[in-house]
Amino acid sequence: MKIDEARGDFKKVKKLLSNARTIAIVGLSENWARPSNFAAKYMQNHGYKIVPVNPGYTEILGEKCYTSLREIPFEIDIVDCFRKVEEIPAILEETSAIKAKCLWMQLGIIDLVSAQKAVDLGIEVIVDRCVKIEHARLFGGLNYCGVNTRVVSSKRHQSP
Numbered sequence: 001m002k003i004d005e006a007r008g009d010f011k012k013v014k015k016l017l018s019n020a021r022t023i024a025i026v027g028l029s030e031n032w033a034r035p036s037n038f039a040a041k042y043m044q045n046h047g048y049k050i051v052p053v054n055p056g057y058t059e060i061l062g063e064k065c066y067t068s069l070r071e072i073p074f075e076i077d078i079v080d081c082f083r084k085v086e087e088i089p090a091i092l093e094e095t096s097a098i099k100a101k102c103l104w105m106q107l108g109i110i111d112l113v114s115a116q117k118a119v120d121l122g123i124e125v126i127v128d129r130c131v132k133i134e135h136a137r138l139f140g141g142l143n144y145c146g147v148n149t150r151v152v153s154s155k156r157h158q159s160p
Helices: 003-007 008-021 033-044 085-095 112-120 129-137
Strands: 024-025 050-052 079-080 102-105 124-125
Touching: 003 124, 008 124, 024 033, 024 085, 024 102, 033 050, 033 102, 033 129, 085 102, 085 112, 102 112, 112 124
Parallel strands: 024 050, 024 079, 079 102, 102 124
Antiparallel strands: none
């Protein structure tokens, strides 16, 4: 599998985020300053059920925290990974065991071998992308940080 294919295209990412309702975040931190917490809070505020997976906590963002994916007693659409690349094969194994629809590796997490295995198992895969950034880009959430252009473009807006 090549990196561009593993990152997913516009249509694939939009379809995944449109159809998903539950996101298990492996490595979610209770610390509000951590990227995992910011992304989770954003997605929670946009209607997604966030399922924290971190053995160090009992609750994060008002949701029960699980020590592993296998403990979650309900269906998961996306497994979002905020863990080191070395941990991805084990996370893929759990993702497959719970029959999650998608394995999503955050920015900087690129494991093309696990990505290919996920595809071979019938699991959608996205690598090296942030679920929060992609949602904001595709569904108009850029105003969350004070930017409300309502347009995703590389061109600067010209004042009249």
